[in-house]
Amino acid sequence: xxxxxxxxxxxxxxxxxxxxxxxxxxxxxxxxxxxxxxxxxxxxxxxxxxxxxxxxxxxxxxxxxxxxxxxxxxxxxxxxxxxxxxxxxxxxxxxxxxxxxxxxxxxxxxxxxxxxxxxxxxxxxxxxxxxxxxxxxxxxxxxxxxxxxxxxxxxxxxxxxxxxxxxxxxxxxxxxxxxxxxxxxxxxxxxxxxxxxxxxxxxxxxxxxxxxxxxxxxxxxxxxxxxxxxxxxxxxxxxxxxxxxxxxxxxxxxxxxxxxxxxxxxxxxxxxxxxxxxxxxxxxx
Amino acid sequence: xxxxxxxxxxxxxxxxxxxxxxxxxxxxxxxxxxxxxxxxxxxxxxxxxxxxxxxxxxxxxxxxxxxxxxxxxxxxxxxxxxxxxxxxxxxxxxxxxxxxxxxxxxxxxxxxxxxxxxxxxxxxxxxxxxxxxxxxxxxxxxxxxxxxxxxxxxxxxxxxxxxxxxxxxxxxxxxxxxxxxxxxxxxxxxxxxxxxxxxxxxxxxxxxxxxxxxxxxxxxxxxxxxxxxxxxxxxxxxxxxxxxxxxxxxxxxxxxxxxxxxxxxxxxxxxxxxxxxxxxxxxxxxxxxxxxxxxxxxxxxxxxxxxxx
Numbered sequence: 001x002x003x004x005x006x007x008x009x010x011x012x013x014x015x016x017x018x019x020x021x022x023x024x025x026x027x028x029x030x031x032x033x034x035x036x037x038x039x040x041x042x043x044x045x046x047x048x049x050x051x052x053x054x055x056x057x058x059x060x061x062x063x064x065x066x067x068x069x070x071x072x073x074x075x076x077x078x079x080x081x082x083x084x085x086x087x088x089x090x091x092x093x094x095x096x097x098x099x100x101x102x103x104x105x106x107x108x109x110x111x112x113x114x115x116x117x118x119x120x121x122x123x124x125x126x127x128x129x130x131x132x133x134x135x136x137x138x139x140x141x142x143x144x145x146x147x148x149x150x151x152x153x154x155x156x157x158x159x160x161x162x163x164x165x166x167x168x169x170x171x172x173x174x175x176x177x178x179x180x181x182x183x184x185x186x187x188x189x190x191x192x193x194x195x196x197x198x199x200x201x202x203x204x205x206x207x208x209x210x211x212x213x214x215x216x217x218x219x220x221x222x223x224x225x226x227x228x229x230x231x232x233x234x235x236x237x238x239x240x241x242x243x244x245x246x247x248x249x250x251x252x253x254x255x256x257x258x259x260x261x262x263x264x265x266x267x268x269x270x271x272x273x274x275x276x277x278x279x280x281x282x283x284x285x
Numbered sequence: 286x287x288x289x290x291x292x293x294x295x296x297x298x299x300x301x302x303x304x305x306x307x308x309x310x311x312x313x314x315x316x317x318x319x320x321x322x323x324x325x326x327x328x329x330x331x332x333x334x335x336x337x338x339x340x341x342x343x344x345x346x347x348x349x350x351x352x353x354x355x356x357x358x359x360x361x362x363x364x365x366x367x368x369x370x371x372x373x374x375x376x377x378x379x380x381x382x383x384x385x386x387x388x389x390x391x392x393x394x395x396x397x398x399x400x401x402x403x404x405x406x407x408x409x410x411x412x413x414x415x416x417x418x419x420x421x422x423x424x425x426x427x428x429x430x431x432x433x434x435x436x437x438x439x440x441x442x443x444x445x446x447x448x449x450x451x452x453x454x455x456x457x458x459x460x461x462x463x464x465x466x467x468x469x470x471x472x473x474x475x476x477x478x479x480x481x482x483x484x485x486x487x488x489x490x491x492x493x494x495x496x497x498x499x500x501x502x503x504x505x506x507x508x509x510x511x512x513x514x515x516x517x518x519x520x521x522x523x524x525x526x527x528x529x530x531x532x533x534x535x536x537x538x539x540x541x542x543x544x545x546x547x548x549x550x551x552x553x554x555x556x557x558x559x560x561x562x563x564x565x566x567x568x569x570x571x572x573x574x575x576x577x578x579x580x581x582x583x584x585x586x587x588x589x590x591x592x593x594x
Contacts, residue, residue: 001410001414001416002410003406003407003409003410003414003495004406004407004410004411004419004422006403006406006407007403007404007406007407007426007466007470008407008422008425008426010403010459010462010463010466011425011426011429011463011466011467013463014441014444014459014460014463014464015429015432015437015463015464016425016429017440017444018437018440018441018444019432019437019440021440021443021444022436022437022439022440025439025440025443078334081327081330081331081334082331086319086324086327087328088327088328088331088332089331091335092331092332092334092335094576094577094580095334095335095338095339096334096335096338097576098338098339098342098573098576099338101520101572101573101576101583102342102524102568102569102572102573103520103523103524103526103572104524104526105524105525105526105542105545105568106524106541106542106545106565106568106569106572107341107565109545109549109561109562109564109565110341110345110562110565112549112561113348113356113558113561113562114341114344116357116558118358118359119356119357119358119359119558121341121344121360123359124359124360134359155337155338155341159338163584163587164587167584167587167588212433216433216435218435218526218527219526219527222526222527222530223546223549237435237436237527240435240436240438240439241438241527241530241531244438244439244442245438245442245531250439250443253439254439254440257436257437257438257439258436260433260435260436261432261433261436261437264431264432264433264436265431265432268430268431269431271431272427272428272431
């Protein structure tokens with residue numbers, strides 16, 4: 001009991017209490033300074049009609065819909081490349097995962113420089129390929145900003161998908177492939193009939209983790225486009241941050257945050273269900 | 286505390302901590318079944334792909350050593366001929382970057398150590414001692430992993446503020462520690478579950494206390510788990526952005542990402558991109574060193590099944 005007390009106390013104090021407190025705040029008109037009173041569910045009904053909040057939700061969904069596929073496909077391809085443990089695969093794996101380790105904040109500052117018109121590497125490379133003008137300003141336009149960030153995030157996050165899929169691929173018993181070979185299966189058939197079915201759970205996990213990450217996007221937008229032009233590239237977490245700590249509408253912002261917790265909670269519950277499933281199966285086997 | 290008993294010992298469940306680094310991998314075999322041409326194709330493709338991930342960092346390092354007027358020009362042949370450390374010396378003298386790097390380091394080391402101590406204690410407790418409701422308590426700790434801290438910024442800000450923990454590096458470390466604990470407790474509990482019960486039992490027969498058993502007998506066996514926990518906590522803390530942005534507003538307490546943001550937004554007039562690039566390079570150094578050096582511990586954590594997204 002004594003051993004687990006500090007951990008439980010910290011989780012209770014800084015996760016569970018704030019969670020309950022968030023629900024309480026969301027039912028008030030809490031300002032940063034001064035008194036507050038209860039407003040019932042009016043923050044929530046106001047959210048449903050707030051064009052800016054709705055835009056940030058839709059924008060986050062659009063962003064998630066765009067990046068999830070490329071992150072998965074690139075990650076899967078890289079997992080295929082490194083799973084065999086051949087000469088060089090540890091080096092490749094390390095390289096592919098490097099962006100995830102260094103983190104989006106630091107890399108966003110690097111990208112800010114490379115996305116500048118005339119001086120950035122993006123314009124330098126793409127204009128030499130004849131794709132864009134050398135003075136394209138990526139971060140001040142909705143379409144260009146979103147495109148650049150999606151490519152950037154795919155580069156950042158596909159390494160994580162690779163790691164999760166690689167672990168699953170390496171757990172598939174070799175005998176299954178040998179049996180398929182005896183039956184004369186081609187490479188494609190082995191991948192389609194053996195790898196994919198046995199990798200279903202890892203694929204689901206990788207997708208869930210990727211989607212949660214996209215729903216919580218903040219750094220890349222805050223640093224690269226500042227949510228702009230206007231608030232056109234403002235994801236949900238940035239809406240919460242701006243509403244709470246720039247506009248000082250803490251009650252209203254927290255109502256949006258509670259909605260986000262519910263959505264993420266539902267997605268994570270699916271993740272835990274999958275993990276539980278895998279643990280039970282292993283315990284039984 | 287309930288005394289340890291054999292009945293309370295849960296057998297080590299292999300939770301898929303397969304050695305991710307093992308050589309023989311299914312479905313592909315070694316070099317043989319690829320053939321000479323296939324292997325050459327694999328090496329070429331892999332190298333080209335690896336360059337896509339490494340070159341931007343190498344380019345950033347190179348640019349950080351260019352004079353500012355070249356950084357804000359299109360890349361050219363000049364880039365390699367006028368290398369200078371001016372960005373770094375300028376950063377140190379005018380931007381106080383060493384203070385910010387020190388703040389980041391302090392918070393990251395503090396978070397790593399605190400997480401390791403608390404998660405080891407809790408992991409030991411959950412793995413070895415069964416008390417009333419321990420299963421439920423463990424489930425609650427694990428479930429908090431589902432709650433994104435990004436959505437709790439407002440209540441956390443008000444709470445930390447009333448405790449005097451905003452604009453406070455210790456407060457930031459406490460916040461980071463809390464959100465690393467569920468993962469750490471999970472990893473440490475699994476680590477303890479994989480140690481044969483007889484080892485600590487033998488220590489108990491020899492008269493060692495629970496604490497002594499933990500510190501001297503089990504230590505070498507749990508070090509990999511601790512390394513995984515510390516590594517995750519350190520890297521999380523070092524790279525975290527939105528929490529620091531919310532809880533730290535005083536310039537002298539900025540962590541590195543905040544100092545970089547200040548260079549982007551806070552500066553009057555033009556952004557000094559040379560400084561910004563040099564600052565980004567400073568921020569990525571510990572990540573690269575730790576990851577390349579301790580990669581196997583990092584992958585252990587990933588493969589253990591619960592990942593922070």
